[in-house]
Amino acid sequence: MADLWSQKCYKLYFLSLFYVFHLLFITEETVAVRCYCDPCHHSNTNGTCETVTDGACYATISLTLLSDNEEQERHTWGCLAPHEGTLFQCEPLPVLHREVTQCCKEGDLCNLNLNLTFAESDNASKYEDPDPEQRKESPTLMVLLISLTVCLVFLIATFVVVYHRCRRQQLKRKQLLVDCEHETFIPPGNTLHSMIDESSGSGSGLPLIVQRTIAKQISLVRSIGKGRFGEVWKAKWRGENVAVKIFFTTQEQSWFRETELYQTVLLRHDNILGFIAADIKGTGSWTQLYLITDYHENGSLYDYLHLHALDTSEMLILAHSAACGLSHLHVEIAGTRGKPAIAHRDVKSKNILVRSNGTCCIADLGLAVRYVSETNKVDIASNTRCGTKRYMAPELLQETLNENHFDSYKQADMYSFGLVLWEIARRCVINGVVFDAELPYYEFVSSDPSIEDMKKVVCVQKLRPSIPEEWANQEYLNITGKLMGECWNPSPAARLTCLRLKKTLCKILDGLEESPK
Numbered sequence: 001m002a003d004l005w006s007q008k009c010y011k012l013y014f015l016s017l018f019y020v021f022h023l024l025f026i027t028e029e030t031v032a033v034r035c036y037c038d039p040c041h042h043s044n045t046n047g048t049c050e051t052v053t054d055g056a057c058y059a060t061i062s063l064t065l066l067s068d069n070e071e072q073e074r075h076t077w078g079c080l081a082p083h084e085g086t087l088f089q090c091e092p093l094p095v096l097h098r099e100v101t102q103c104c105k106e107g108d109l110c111n112l113n114l115n116l117t118f119a120e121s122d123n124a125s126k127y128e129d130p131d132p133e134q135r136k137e138s139p140t141l142m143v144l145l146i147s148l149t150v151c152l153v154f155l156i157a158t159f160v161v162v163y164h165r166c167r168r169q170q171l172k173r174k175q176l177l178v179d180c181e182h183e184t185f186i187p188p189g190n191t192l193h194s195m196i197d198e199s200s201g202s203g204s205g206l207p208l209i210v211q212r213t214i215a216k217q218i219s220l221v222r223s224i225g226k227g228r229f230g231e232v233w234k235a236k237w238r239g240e241n242v243a244v245k246i247f248f249t250t251q252e253q254s255w256f257r258e259t260e261l262y263q264t265v266l267l268r269h270d271n272i273l274g275f276i277a278a279d280i281k282g283t284g285s286w287t288q289l290y291l292i293t294d295y296h297e298n299g300s301l302y303d304y305l306h307l308h309a310l311d312t313s314e315m316l317i318l319a320h321s322a323a324c325g326l327s328h329l330h331v332e333i334a335g336t337r338g339k340p341a342i343a344h345r346d347v348k349s350k351n352i353l354v355r356s357n358g359t360c361c362i363a364d365l366g367l368a369v370r371y372v373s374e375t376n377k378v379d380i381a382s383n384t385r386c387g388t389k390r391y392m393a394p395e396l397l398q399e400t401l402n403e404n405h406f407d408s409y410k411q412a413d414m415y416s417f418g419l420v421l422w423e424i425a426r427r428c429v430i431n432g433v434v435f436d437a438e439l440p441y442y443e444f445v446s447s448d449p450s451i452e453d454m455k456k457v458v459c460v461q462k463l464r465p466s467i468p469e470e471w472a473n474q475e476y477l478n479i480t481g482k483l484m485g486e487c488w489n490p491s492p493a494a495r496l497t498c499l500r501l502k503k504t505l506c507k508i509l510d511g512l513e514e515s516p517k
Contacts, residue, residue: 033057034108037078048109049079056080057111058090061118062099077111215279215290218244224299229254229366234295242276243296247289254366255289257381261365262291266339271325273353273363293363301360301420302349305427305437312476313512314358315428319421319480320505321359322352326417327498329362330410332373340379341371343409346387347416349423349439371406378406389454390440391416394490397455411492414501418487422465425480430470440465464488479508 035057037049051057058080063071080090080103090103100118104110218235225232230247247255255278261267262275274294281288298304301318310318332341344351344362351364367387370379380403387396393415395401395408402408419440426435441449443466444457457463464485471477483504486496496504 033105033110035077035079036109036112038076040078051079052081054082056082056090056103056105057109058101058103059111059114059116060099060101061116063118075116214277215281215292218242218290218292220244230289235292241295241297243293245291245293247291249287249289252289253381255291257368258291258364258366261342261368261370262293264339264342264370266333266337267342269325269328271321271359271361272328273361294361296353296355296361298354298356300350300363301352301354301424302437304354305349305423308427309429309434310424310427311429312474313509315424315480316476316505316509316512317358318354318360318424320502320509322362322420323417323498323502323505325352325360325362326413327502329368330413330498332371340373341406341410343369343371343406344413345369345409346391347413347420348388348391349420352420369406369409378404378409387412387416389449389451390445391419392451392454392458393492394459395492397451398459408492410498411495414487414495414498415492417498417501418484418495419465421480421484421487425471425477425484426468428474428477430474430477433470435468462490476508476512 032051032053032055034048034050037047040047040049056079058078060076062074062076064074066072090101100116102111102114102116104114214237218237221234221236223231224234224243229251230245233244233246235242235244259278262278268274275291276294277290277292279290279292281290301322308314326344326347329342329344331339333339342365344365345367346364347362351362352360353363354360367381369381371377372379386392393401393412396412401412422440423437427437428434439447441454441457441463444463445453467481467484471481483496483501486494487501489495
């Protein structure tokens, strides 16, 4: 591409040179005119001759010395060809002062109207200027000078533009070579997960220089989802599947926040979406904000539940693994390189992905908040986005949440997680019967409810998703239903913690595995 552009640059430059020389050496052309001639050479008897293109008519007066030392004037008229040098022959001869010649091109027989006289001075015999109205000076010299000046300026400007464009292309090629040299940071044969495992051990993805290298080598395959933040693509890197979340430029704060949180020390966990790299790619006309993560073929929990009916074991594994991921976010790990406590703030089935082994991982940390224990402050995102209305806790709908108390955010997460548990449990087969996959409160509100709609249902009417009567006759669904009720309790302080929920689900799962088939 760069070589093609260089060829275009040089073509433009040489075309400019041709244009300049064309202007420089093509003088003003005139049409042929008829002139009076005497004596007439190679002409008819009518006493006229005809010039060729760009020729001129001339008239000459000269002094001839006779034998008795007397001078006699001699007049001649005729046609002058352009190759005979009209610029010099039509000027007086300052040395001899014995001959005066004038030329004209202003119409047929114009040389009959030329007034030729000698000056009276003996030392400076010059011809007398004709009448200004009759004589028009040739603009050839002035045209040449102006054309030369303009062409020189044009040539210099063209050269500067061509030089800078070609130089810029050379720099781009050098940058590409530098980027290729960065391949040394990624030895052939290494996989993404092996490189992550061999990195600093912080669990915050790859080293930054390797992140930029991978981002430049990503090949987008197809779009797999869209949202308010941007678009998610399935992509390839060295034959490996990865997911690329491309943010709108208006969502730069969300991209920065999510990248910052994913790079938190010790965040990496089996049940949290694996972060690979983040980069900003400029394509000239627009900017793309990349967040590159692990790719999971099953997609989100929301999509998975619409396509799969679950048995009791699958239901508990999905619920327990999702609780493990959320619990790891919520917990604070003390130490020199510890992990802060993080609240998700947008827990829902579309933000939980299903891995190939049937477990869940938590995704989308764009709204998450951190608790800084050293300062006892909540580090909240600066963007104005709020969580999904359908999954908002009552205190969020009523705007009574204590923003300075970090536990308030974790309790709001648990309310949302209770609704996710309800979605999972609905798809569990009971005596050969399974309920359709539905969103929470589907029977009370529309597909896109407003905050006022949710506030009326959740806070005023104090409704919750209905628990089917069939669950009471199934041990594990009955227990799961009770856990949901404790998660979406109207009082935030009375809700289960995620750690408690995880341990309870773990016991239920262990009991299921130990029970006879």
